[in-house]
Amino acid sequence: MKKALVTGGAGFLGSHLSARLLADGYEVTAVDNLFTGTKENIYPLLGNPRFSFVLHDVTQPFWGQFDEIYNLACPASPVHYQHNPVETLKSSVLGMMNMLDLALKTKAKVLHTSTSEVYGDPLVHPQVESYWGNVNTIGVRSCYDEGKRCAETLAADYRRAHGVDVRLVRIFNTYGPNMHPEDGRVISNFILQALRNEDITIYGDGSQTRSFQYCDDLVEAMRRYMELPRGKVDAFFAAKNLGAPVINTGNPGEYTVRQLAEETLKLIPESKSKLVSRPLPADDPRRRRPDISLAKELLGWEPKVPLAEGLAKTIDYFRAREKSAAGR
Amino acid sequence: MKKALVTGGAGFLGSHLSARLLADGYEVTAVDNLFTGTKENIYPLLGNPRFSFVLHDVTQPFWGQFDEIYNLACPASPVHYQHNPVETLKSSVLGMMNMLDLALKTKAKVLHTSTSEVYGDPLVHPQVESYWGNVNTIGVRSCYDEGKRCAETLAADYRRAHGVDVRLVRIFNTYGPNMHPEDGRVISNFILQALRNEDITIYGDGSQTRSFQYCDDLVEAMRRYMELPRGKVDAFFAAKNLGAPVINTGNPGEYTVRQLAEETLKLIPESKSKLVSRPLPADDPRRRRPDISLAKELLGWEPKVPLAEGLAKTIDYFRAREKSAAGR
Numbered sequence: 326m327k328k329a330l331v332t333g334g335a336g337f338l339g340s341h342l343s344a345r346l347l348a349d350g351y352e353v354t355a356v357d358n359l360f361t362g363t364k365e366n367i368y369p370l371l372g373n374p375r376f377s378f379v380l381h382d383v384t385q386p387f388w389g390q391f392d393e394i395y396n397l398a399c400p401a402s403p404v405h406y407q408h409n410p411v412e413t414l415k416s417s418v419l420g421m422m423n424m425l426d427l428a429l430k431t432k433a434k435v436l437h438t439s440t441s442e443v444y445g446d447p448l449v450h451p452q453v454e455s456y457w458g459n460v461n462t463i464g465v466r467s468c469y470d471e472g473k474r475c476a477e478t479l480a481a482d483y484r485r486a487h488g489v490d491v492r493l494v495r496i497f498n499t500y501g502p503n504m505h506p507e508d509g510r511v512i513s514n515f516i517l518q519a520l521r522n523e524d525i526t527i528y529g530d531g532s533q534t535r536s537f538q539y540c541d542d543l544v545e546a547m548r549r550y551m552e553l554p555r556g557k558v559d560a561f562f563a564a565k566n567l568g569a570p571v572i573n574t575g576n577p578g579e580y581t582v583r584q585l586a587e588e589t590l591k592l593i594p595e596s597k598s599k600l601v602s603r604p605l606p607a608d609d610p611r612r613r614r615p616d617i618s619l620a621k622e623l624l625g626w627e628p629k630v631p632l633a634e635g636l637a638k639t640i641d642y643f644r645a646r647e648k649s650a651a652g653r
Numbered sequence: 654m655k656k657a658l659v660t661g662g663a664g665f666l667g668s669h670l671s672a673r674l675l676a677d678g679y680e681v682t683a684v685d686n687l688f689t690g691t692k693e694n695i696y697p698l699l700g701n702p703r704f705s706f707v708l709h710d711v712t713q714p715f716w717g718q719f720d721e722i723y724n725l726a727c728p729a730s731p732v733h734y735q736h737n738p739v740e741t742l743k744s745s746v747l748g749m750m751n752m753l754d755l756a757l758k759t760k761a762k763v764l765h766t767s768t769s770e771v772y773g774d775p776l777v778h779p780q781v782e783s784y785w786g787n788v789n790t791i792g793v794r795s796c797y798d799e800g801k802r803c804a805e806t807l808a809a810d811y812r813r814a815h816g817v818d819v820r821l822v823r824i825f826n827t828y829g830p831n832m833h834p835e836d837g838r839v840i841s842n843f844i845l846q847a848l849r850n851e852d853i854t855i856y857g858d859g860s861q862t863r864s865f866q867y868c869d870d871l872v873e874a875m876r877r878y879m880e881l882p883r884g885k886v887d888a889f890f891a892a893k894n895l896g897a898p899v900i901n902t903g904n905p906g907e908y909t910v911r912q913l914a915e916e917t918l919k920l921i922p923e924s925k926s927k928l929v930s931r932p933l934p935a936d937d938p939r940r941r942r943p944d945i946s947l948a949k950e951l952l953g954w955e956p957k958v959p960l961a962e963g964l965a966k967t968i969d970y971f972r973a974r975e976k977s978a979a980g981r
Contacts, residue, residue: 410813410814457787460786462786462802462896463805463808463821463895464896467809467810472806474799475802478795479742482739486739568795
């Protein structure tokens with residue numbers, strides 16, 4: 326039986342990936358320091374004898390024997406990653422070092438989750454993997470952006486210099502059940518406002534666009550990527566002249582923020598919420614949209630879940646959560 | 654008596670800074686793992702009772718009580734920093750963490766030496782501190798560039814979140830005695846070729862320009878910067894709206910590579926070397942030139958040593974070195 330380690334395994338994406346790996350027949354160890362992850366996200370998995378949870382902070386070394394390491398640990402939303410910027414950077418950089426050292430010792434494969442934030446405030450649209458990005462080294466977002474960039478560099482060098490089989494995905498905006506309700510993302514904000522009959526706040530005129538990838542689509546891409554034989558990955562990326570195996574995963578479909586709000590209200594017909602406009606903040610995230618040609622070519626993958634379907638599942642999740650909170 | 658710690662203290666710049674701090678009346682502890690630094694660089698200092706050398710690798714914690722920490726440790730030329738890319742990155746990132754942790758524990762001030770390489774292949778000329786740079790995260794130079802960028806991020810966040818008094822300099826091309834003879838830099842290459850009567854190799858037509866800062870000018874800037882009261886530094890940079898106190902130091906004067914070769918030969922009249930042209934390599938460093946307005950305004954500093962004078966001192970150093978090697 327194959328053994329997988331999932332760091333950040335009690336987080337939004339880690340919990341979905343852990344569930345999928347169990348469904349695929351793996352023995353799964355999820356580690357998490359529970360800063361943004363929660364036991365609640367993995368309640369459904371805890372009864373499975375092939376699942377273990379270890380409370381562990383990836384800034385410290387972790388040893389064990391695994392075939393595959395999925396490195397997801399890192400606070401990912403500004404409200405969380407700015408809570409303790411030094412620890413955020415350490416979770417990216419030391420976490421990556423510790424996982425690469427574990428891989429070096431045990432010959433495990435590694436799939437590391439990087440982010441569209443490595444492109445920063447991009448000067449190229451849509452973003453391709455060969456774009457180097459436009460990132461401030463000393464700003465308030467830098468702990469996340471530069472920590473993630475530095476983790477990519479470590480991955481590329483452990484691979485080039487020490488032969489570690491490591492693969493990188495740069496994840497664009499992703500949503501679904503188990504999203505942290507307080508992380509300030511537009512989808513969870515809109516859903517919670519609608520369920521609570523509060524005003525739905527749109528910044529600016531709402532014509533700015535976003536792209537939204539449903540979590541199951543991302544997990545599918547990660548599993549396909551990890552399943553590929555190393556020789557195929559190496560040959561593919563050698564021909565692409567990139568310094569490391571890296572693919573974007575995201576949904577290139579663009580929606581305006583106003584469309585998203587209207588779609589959300591349509592799916593919560595009982596809501597009494599109204600759309601209200603607020604001035605656009607100075608640092609409102611710029612438009613970012615993935616070019617997913619590489620993932621398509623390498624994995625035969627593209628996102629399948631339409632926004633309405635993913636949104637409905639996410640609403641179901643938050644509805645149940647609100648009910649259970651009200652019943653307590 | 655003030656106590657200073659100099660990491661990379663047996664290296665090219667560290668040895669000059671240590672000598673200057675001794676001259677300024679400090680008690681100086683130089684730490685170095687001697688990967689590119691050498692005991693030879695600090696022979697003249699070893700007899701001074703206010704000087705100590707500690708063989709230590711900054712990727713490991715280091716404890717002691719100092720008023721000022723000058724963090725210089727990191728291999729700085731491609732031939733050295735690509736020797737072991739993972740260790741290069743660790744010396745930047747873990748070295749910075751260890752020094753910031755030491756500062757946090759002891760309330761020491763920190764001056765960290767960053768580099769013009771954080772600008773990468775710049776799209777803005779000359780480079781100003783507010784420029785975010787253009788750097789590849791996964792290429793063969795990334796271990797240095799991204800390691801140095803990540804160290805800046807750590808410095809900015811230890812300062813913002815934990816109050817550490819840390820100041821950053823981004824150093825542009827610098828030369829002088831104690832440069833490593835094998836580090837492949839154009840000045841040491843030309844001088845050694847001229848002294849050895851070998852052909853002086855110019856890549857391309859030699860019209861590409863470089864800027865060259867003499868080591869004493871840099872050391873002067875670093876000392877002035879560290880001497881400033883914290884309140885003055887904080888107020889200056891708050892008004893500049895940069896995320897951290899960071900200044901470029903370099904010599905904005907530009908010389909063509911051919912001019913440098915001719916100047917070198919003029920100062921070594923006994924040389925039988927001839928200039929020869931070779932094709933320009935694909936990755937020849939792009940033009941990079943510092944904007945030093947901030948350093949001028951904050952420190953009242955600008956480079957003073959003319960190229961001919963600095964070059965003559967550097968030639969004296971290499972001449973003595975070649976003679977002593979021949980005598981062995």
